[in-house]
Amino acid sequence: MQQRLGFTRRTGRMALAIATFVVTLASCSIASGHSVPAASVHTSSAALDGTASAPADLTGVPDQLKSYYKQIVNWSDCGGGFQCASVKAPLDYDKPNGAVISLAVVRKPATDQANRIGSLLLNPGGPGGSGIEYARSSGVVSAAVAARFDLIGFDPRGVGQSAAVHCLSDSQMDTFLNVPPDPVGGAELAQEADQAKFFADQCAKHSATLLPHVGTVDAARDMDVLRGVLGDSKLYYLGKSYGTYLGAIYADEFPQRVGRLVLDGAIDPSLTSDQLNLTQATAFDAALRHFVQDCATQSGCPLGTDVNAGLTRLKTWVDGLDANPIPGDSTRRLGEALAMTGIAVAMYDQSWWPDLRAALTKGFAGDGSALLAMADIYNNRVGGHYQSNETEANFAVNCVDHPDEATSAAQVQQALPTYQKAAPFFGEMVDWSTLPCAYWPVTAGTTPHKVQAVGAAPILVVGTTRDPATPYAWAQGLATQLDSGHLLTMNGDGHTAYLRGSTCINSAVDVYLLRGVIPSAGTVCQQGQ
Known part of the structure; x- marks a missing residue:
């Protein structure tokens, strides 16, 4: 199985x-002694921490959700230059005054604060991959990107240190x-x-309350809460593999909030x-x-x-x-x-x-x-x-x-x-x-269904020609259906492309993230070059 x-x-x-x-x-x-608290489902939104300084923009946020966007987040040092926190989100976005879940988040501040652009949310894929572990790994982004962005790792709902799904024992x-x-x-x-x-x-036995609410649409809504809590008016995001699906759904749900999205190793949402x-x-x-x-x-x-x-x-x-x-x-x-x-x-x-x-x-x-x-x-x-x-x-x-x-x-x-x-x-x-x-x-x-994200800023879709896990045709499909999608190709083997052996790909992604410049249409980079 x-x-x-x-x-x-x-x-x-x-x-x-x-x-x-x-x-x-x-x-x-x-780091030991600084772990993010184990996530739990709380009984009411009274668990929110009150009101922090207003995020950059709450335009379009429903009144019932504004307390989530304005919540106080207490960051604490957790080693390796990272800060850790727990952010609240509604278990059911249709019932925002009901049960509340916790999302585990880590942040590594930009090394060049004077020229900081914003926060860059990271998702390694899965679904089920830990964004916290991914952010804390070396080589996730280039030094140039790390200088200008706060790197944000988070475990999506259902995953890891956030409100997590549990089913089997180790032996099972x-x-x-x-x-x-x-x-x-x-x-x-x-x-x-x-x-x-x-x-x-x-x-069902161990996670019945959570199971109906772990879908990608809910995870995308959580990302918008994180965007608001972090004080960014637009979302900056690097998603790989399943993370491209999460990013595409976010763009479709919040097209006006799209800043710069890199979707590397793409999934085509229109396919069965x-x-x-x-x-x-x-x-x-x-x-x-x-x-x-x-x-x-x-x-x-x-x-x-x-x-x-x-x-x-x-x-x-x-x-x-x-x-x-x-x-x-x-x-x-x-x-x-x-x-x-x-x-x-x-x-x-x-x-x-x-x-x-x-x-x-x-x-x-x-x-x-x-x-x-x-x-x-x-x-x-x-x-x-x-x-x-x-x-x-x-x-x-x-x-x-x-x-x-x-x-x-x-x-x-x-x-x-x-x-x-x-x-x-x-x-x-x-x-x-x-x-x-x-x-x-x-x-x-x-x-x-096709994800169009009509009105979104340019989105960079990256595909590798011989990617076994997310075949290249999926990247082509996603880039075509997105209203503002642009395809960047690596001719090579393996899963995903950014920071996997192509200076051409790395440079194109960095220029997009740092300056918002999309590579020329039809750009194909060779692995190893």
């Missing part, structure tokens, strides 16, 4: 994990993630359905879930073929020198792990599901390809430890404990955002031939990963 809807909307943060399999983001928590999550990704036979099919239903039931998943599965298979082609040119490639034969060998070996898992670590064996997850990790960034070659060499020799470690990085599992609730949040958001996710196991099975033909390696895994939404206790609140 893949933990999220395919590999869709996965964050751009994989590049931050280093080849020694130390999870950099896991080491970027709030281990079981959930180890279900065969391509079930065969009655027993495996029953296990697939049972685990999907159990996951949904446990989310099935279109998204099928396209993404195809893109992951294409990335895998490119990896095998590269491997064939390397000395000692475990897949040999014939690309088609190498792909066949890999598929046969992975399929065999279902019945015969191999040793992984001191307590676990490497089965088919986690092997495929570990392989998928390397598709996000070609810098991981040497690690995947080494992991497969060990795996073919009966040692699954390296590939298991790569899967653990993807799943944010350290020392037997899942360091975040990203898996739970991912399903919670996607099942609410997409009413066309799977409605039954029979529906998944009906689509299998299409997925198998388009993506022989990853297709079945992506198709079956939608099943928990069939049992989801909350009705989806939106439908796929």
Whole structure:
């Protein structure tokens, strides 16, 4: 059972994990003694802190929401040059005087305060990725951007240190993630359905109040509250992967509030879930073929020198792990599901390809430890404990955002031939990963539609031609449908483009953020240049 809807909307943060399999983001928590308070749902808006100095502009803000925009926020030092705070938002924007939730936020002030432009909100994707951990990681933006903007990391509702969705224990999550990704036979099919239903039931049991209100539209409204609280009249934003969807929805909800939005590794909001998943599965298979082609040119490639034969060998070996898992670590064996997850990790960034070659060499020799470690990085599992609730949040958001996710196991099975033909390696895994939404206790609140953001300032959409997680066609689609969208292209591999090996891309994004200048139409940058 893949933990999220395919590999869709996965964050751009994989590049931050280093080849020694130390999870950099896991080491970027709030400093000891200064942690953001655990989020909770409060019973009434009386929990607001009163009135701060008026934000730059409250024009158009409904009267019932103005107290949220004007709330006092108490920032405290939390190490590494960051300040931490908790911001209140209504649980239900249709009932702003009702229950209140907390949003965890960190801020790193601009290093050049004399020339400060404003606040730059950051989202790494997911959905479920922690904006706090992302902001506290190195290399998120250039030094030039960090000089002129306060960097703002926040955990969206449902995520991490904000009001968070919780579903499974660590042991239950281990079981959930180890279900065969391509079930065969009655027993495996029953296990697939049972685990999907159990996951949904446990989310309802532990997070019933929050689940109806974790969709992207509500998260976008939270961003506007943050904009107001931070005193900015316009929103400045860098969103990657799913973060592009969040940014696009914000622009559609608040077009007059758009300042400068960078949407890197874009998702096309007009596509159905099935279109998204099928396209993404195809893109992951294409990335895998490119990896095998590269491997064939390397000395000692475990897949040999014939690309088609190498792909066949890999598929046969992975399929065999279902019945015969191999040793992984001191307590676990490497089965088919986690092997495929570990392989998928390397598709996000070609810098991981040497690690995947080494992991497969060990795996073919009966040692699954390296590939298991790569899967653990993807799943944010350290020392037997899942360091975040990203898996739970991912399903919670996607099942609410997409009413066309799977409605039954029979529906998944009906689509299998299409997925198998388009993506022989990853297709079945992506198709079956939608099943928990069939049992989801909350009705989806939106439908796929074109996002136009009519009247918004120019928005920069960035796409990578061989991006497996957010295929390039999605960036083209989003840039076209946005009334003020402009497409910047990187010709290269891997997920997202900014600060991933192209000086041309980095310069274009920085110039846009710092000066508001859009690159020339049709600009294509080469990876490595």
